[in-house]
Amino acid sequence: MERYPILEVDLKKMYTNTKIVTELCNTQGIKIAGIIKGFGGMVEGALEMEKGGCSQIGSSRIEQLKTVKEKGVAVPLLLVRIPMLCEIEDVVKYSDICLVSERNTLIELNNEAKKQNKKYGAVLMYDLGDLREGVFTRQELICLAEFVEYELDNVVLEGIGSNLSCYGSVAPTTKNLTELSEAASAIEEKLNRHLNIVSGGGTTTLPLLVRGGVPGKINHLRIGEGIINTQDLPLYWNTNIEGLDKDTFVLKAQIIELNEKPTHPIGELMVNAFGEYGHYEDRGIRRRAIVALGNQDVGDSSKLVPKDKNIIVLGASSDHTILDIEDCSRNYKLGDIIEFNVLYQAMLFTALSEYINKKFIQY
Template structure:
């Protein structure tokens, strides 16, 4: 008998998604890096991406990249999060490439690489308004690039990059990515060689590429979400890609209570278990079910997509989720299983949680 919650992982679907997006990128002059962190670098998914043809695997978590090295995979590894000073020796050990912005960190990496007898590649990050990592001033960005190239002998200035959307919600556009491409061109003139990588962002830059609007000079993206859970390409970004499926991951949960109840809480209201004020719509008495699944497992319950279109997600506490099934055509009973596909946040939680059983179905 299956144990729930259960995450089903379809390697064939994920591989097909990976190959489709790799093909789209290469047709547009872009060689993508495959990002592992969103699915917590599960080996059964990670290895599929290598078989699909990705040459560089990236994560913000060093243990993910250490596992790539230990598995002996014939790929390069990229550290996505700016290195902590306390981890530069580990970064040099498990990352072939790292993203950077701080001169002090670059000097520490240079010393660590020298001590290890290694040559470490760095991608210098520019902040173009999203206000997370990166050098904000264009002149200082170019000065730092020249410093790496001319002064830090154990480092290679491998490229430049930008991150957008993740903090400031700034959308990748022809304008902001053209600025990065122009910065790269200026640096190339000054150092007398081409940069290997001009990285125009993450999955959220794919719509620009798919619409044929990626600025000339951008030759890399860092993608992961769109490979495993591509639903936002068609939904949020209105940029569907033929052949992509969101069914590479399917989360299943069991009904532990079912019946008719009022839709508005009864009594004096305060905050919920997370200290927030919730809004409740009074729709009378309706049929609903309680699932053995909660925020501990998936984060925000709204980041799940019910397979049954007649289900409405009402909310969740740490370990329980409430769904409205009044309009479902299915005659649900106690012990039945309800299935969902996932948005990014739900994938992040569900793949990391050891209490959710993982099953590979192909």
């Protein structure tokens, strides 16, 4: 008997989605780093991204890159979180290139690369207003580029990049990506050579690309969500890319209780298990199900999308998710399995949870 909950991974759909996105981007001269952190760095997924056309595989965790390197991923490996000083040795050993913004970090990378007798690549990050990582002025960026180019022997300046929308919710636009492009051109003029990489962000740049608004100088994107959580594109950014399948990852959970209960809690209300005040709509007595799955597993139950469109996710505690099934045409029974699509946060949590069994659909 299968043990639930199960995160089911369809490898053919992963490959197909990767191929669609990489080919779309390639038509505009853009190469893709396939980002694997969203599904916990599963080697099986990384291999499908490589096979589907990604020119690099990237993660924010050097441990994940170490694993995929040891399992045979052959394309260059990109660390997309600025390295901690405590992990520099592993960063140089298990990746080929990283995003970086600190001069001292570059010095440490250079020293370690010298010890390991290798050349290591750097993409300097430029903060275009999202206020996460990156130097904040073009002149500072140019100075940092010159420092790498002329003063470091074992770190190679591969290019520059920026992050958008992840912290400050700043959208990638033609305007801010033009600033990135112009900064790249200014650096190339100073160094009298071409930069290999001008990285214009991640999945949130895809809508701009589809509309034809990405400046021609941008030649690199870091895509994870747009391959593995394709339902996010129409849901959040009103963008549809033909052929993408939203069922790459499906979460399956088992019903452990069925009942009819009021829809508004009874008694004096206080904060819930997570220190939050809940909001409850009184809809009378309705049929509901509890599945053996909670916010410990998914992060936030509101990021679950039931495949049965008549199911409403009411909320969750650590280990229980409560569903309204009153309007369902199916007569659910104890032990039945409810299937969910997972938005990005739920994808991240379920992939990493040791309590969620993983099942790969081969092809």
